[in-house]
Amino acid sequence: MIRIAKSDQPGSLAPRIDSITPEAALPGGEVELAGSALGPVAERRPLAVLDGSLAPILLSRPTRMSIRVPESAEVGRLEVRQNGATSNAVTLKIGRLLAENVNPVASPVVDAEGNVYTTLSGQRGEKMPVSVYRISPEGDMDGFATDIVNPTGLAFDADGLLYVSSRHEGTIHRITPAGASSIFVESMGVATGLAFDPEGNLYCGDRSGTIFKIARDRQIFVFATLEPSVAAYHLAFGLDGTLFVSGPTTSSNDVVYAIDRDGTARVYFRGLGRPQGMAVDIAGSLYVAASFRGRRGVLRLPIDRAPEDEPEIVISGNGIVGLAFSPSSSAVVATHTAIYDVALGVEGLRFL
Numbered sequence: 396m397i398r399i400a401k402s403d404q405p406g407s408l409a410p411r412i413d414s415i416t417p418e419a420a421l422p423g424g425e426v427e428l429a430g431s432a433l434g435p436v437a438e439r440r441p442l443a444v445l446d447g448s449l450a451p452i453l454l455s456r457p458t459r460m461s462i463r464v465p466e467s468a469e470v471g472r473l474e475v476r477q478n479g480a481t482s483n484a485v486t487l488k489i490g491r492l493l494a495e496n497v498n499p500v501a502s503p504v505v506d507a508e509g510n511v512y513t514t515l516s517g518q519r520g521e522k523m524p525v526s527v528y529r530i531s532p533e534g535d536m537d538g539f540a541t542d543i544v545n546p547t548g549l550a551f552d553a554d555g556l557l558y559v560s561s562r563h564e565g566t567i568h569r570i571t572p573a574g575a576s577s578i579f580v581e582s583m584g585v586a587t588g589l590a591f592d593p594e595g596n597l598y599c600g601d602r603s604g605t606i607f608k609i610a611r612d613r614q615i616f617v618f619a620t621l622e623p624s625v626a627a628y629h630l631a632f633g634l635d636g637t638l639f640v641s642g643p644t645t646s647s648n649d650v651v652y653a654i655d656r657d658g659t660a661r662v663y664f665r666g667l668g669r670p671q672g673m674a675v676d677i678a679g680s681l682y683v684a685a686s687f688r689g690r691r692g693v694l695r696l697p698i699d700r701a702p703e704d705e706p707e708i709v710i711s712g713n714g715i716v717g718l719a720f721s722p723s724s725s726a727v728v729a730t731h732t733a734i735y736d737v738a739l740g741v742e743g744l745r746f747l
Contacts, residue, residue, distance in 0.1 A: 408432055409480040410441060415473070417692070417708045419488035419737050421728065422466045424692060424711030425453060426487060433460040433475060441477035445487070446470045464489060464711075490712070490728060490735030493534045498523075499729040501588060501629055502672030502684075502717025504549040504557070508532075511719075511727050512539060512557060513734055514546040520563055521545070527559060527570070530734060532723070540570050547627060548589035550597065560586035560599060562627070567599060567609075580609055587627035593636055593746045600628025600640065606654065619658045629717065631673040631681070634698070634744065639663060639681055641670035651683060651696070664696055664706070672717020672729065675744040682726075684715040693718055693728065710737055719743065 410432040420426050433441060434457040443450040443462045446469060454461040460475065464487070471487035493511065503513040511530040517523040526543035530536045540546075545563035552558065557570040562585050569579040584601030591597055597609040598618060606628070608618035621628070624642030631639045638654040649670050653663035668686035675681055679698035687694055687706050691713055694706035710718075714730040720743025721727055721736070728735045 408436060408478045410475040410477045410482040412473070412475060412482050412485050415485050415487060417711050419490070419710045419726075419739055420464045420692070421490040421710065421712030421715070421730070421735055421737070422464050422468055422492075423713050424464050425461055425690070426464065426711055428460040428462070428473075428475070429458060430460075430475075430482070431458060432477060432480075432482075433457060436478045439478070441475050443473065443475055445473045488738050490710070490737045493727070493734045493736050494528065494530045494536045495733040497528055497729075497732065497734060499716055499731070499734070501548050501627060501729075502674065503719050503727050503729050503734060504551055505719050505721045505727055506551065506555065507722060509722050511721075511734060512549055513729055514549070514559070516545055516547060519545065527557070532721075532736075539574050540568075540576050542576065543568055547587045548599070548630070550589035550591055552591060552597075553595060558589055558597060560589050562587055562602070565601075567597070580613055580615060582615075583607060587624075588630040588640070590630035590632055590638065591746065592632055592638070598630055598638060600624075600630055600642070602627050602642065606630075606638070606640065606658075619654050619660050621652060621660060626669075627671070629670070629672045631675050632744075632746065633675050633681065634679040639673055639675070641667075641673055641683055641685070643669040643671065649685075651681070667694070667706075671715070674718050674720055674726075676720065677742045677744050679744070682709070682718060684717055684728075691715070693726070709739065 411430040413430040450462040471489045474484045475482040498516045499513045509532040515523045525538040526546045527540040529539040547562045548560040559568045565583045567579045588600040599607045602624040604623045606619040608616045628642040640652040650665045651663045654660045670685035673683045681696040693710035726737045726739040
C-alpha cells in the first residue's frame with residue numbers, strides 16, 4: 396500500500412487521497428483508495444481520472460473509493476475530481492504489456508538477460524505450432540521450442556537449460572539455449588509444475604497427487620503425496636529449501652503446502668481461491684497468484700508473518716496464472732492470454 400503525505404489543499408469539499416491499495420495493478424484490476432471527500436456530493440458522484448481517462452468507480456464513500464483500472468491505462472497518474480475540486484495526484488504502478496496471444500497455464504521464467512519464456516499450451520491433447528515463446532525485455536517475441544504437447548511447467552537449471560513439462564504426455568523436455576529439445580524423463584503422470592532445489596535436483600508435480608524428485612543422475616523418487624488438483628501443481632522453493640506447492644481443487648478454501656526436505660507436508664496457509672503460480676523474493680516472502688476474500692491478483696505471504704496475519708495483495712488483476720521476478724526487480728505476470736511487466740521493485744530469490 397502506498398501512503399501519501401498530508402496536503403494543505405484548501406476547501407472542505409476538496410477530495411483527498413491518503414493511500415492506495417494495492418500499489419500495482421494490471422489493466423482491468425481493481426484498487427481501493429482511502430482518504431476524504433471521496434463520496435457523492437448532492438447526489439453527484441465523483442470522477443476518478445487515470446492517465447486522463449475516466450476509471451470506472453465500483454464503490455464511492457466519503458472515506459473510501461474502489462475503481463477499476465481502464466484497459467487503456469499505461470502510466471498510472473490517478474486523481475479524483477468532485478464538486479469543482481481536484482484531489483492530489485498519486486501514482487499507481489500499471490503492468491506494461493509485453494506479449495499477447497500466448498496461453499500460459501503456470502508461471503513464466505526469466506533468464507539472466509531478462510528474456511521471458513512462456514507457453515502456448517492449448518486445449519487438452521492439442522499440438523500448437525509453437526510450444527514455448529521467448530520474449531525480450533523490449534517485448535520482441537519469437538518461437539523458442541516446438542513439438543511439446545500441452546507444455547505446462549517451466550524451470551531453468553544452473554547451466555541455462557530450460558525444462559518444460561508436458562501434462563498430456565507425462566514427460567519433461569530439456570531445451571538448449573539454441574532451442575534444441577530432447578526428452579529428459581518420462582512417466583511423470585499428469586506432469587505440471589517444475590522447480591529446482593538448491594542442490595540442483597528437479598521436482599515435478601503430478602496433479603493426480605504426487606510430487607516427484609528427479610536427481611541429477613535422473614533417478615526418480617516419490618518425494619511427497621498431496622490431495623489431487625483439478626488443474627495443476629505449482630512449485631517454488633523457499634530460502635531454507637522448503638518446497639511450497641499450490642494446486643487448485645474444487646474447494647474455495649484452498650491451501651498452499653510447505654514440504655520440508657524429508658518430504659513431510661504441512662498446510663502453510665489456508666483460505667485462498669484457486670491458488671496457482673508462485674515466486675519467492677530474497678527476503679523469503681512467498682507470492683502467489685490467487686484470490687482472497689473476493690480480491691484477485693498476486694498475494695504476498697511474508698516469511699515472518701504470524702498465523703493470524705492475512706495475505707497482502709500487491710498486484711491486482713484478473714485471470715493471473717503465475718509470476719516470476721526479473722533481474723531488473725520487476726514482476727513478470729502471466730494471465731491466460733498475455734504477459735505483463737510490473738515495476739514492483741522486488742528482487743527474486745535465485746539458487747542457480
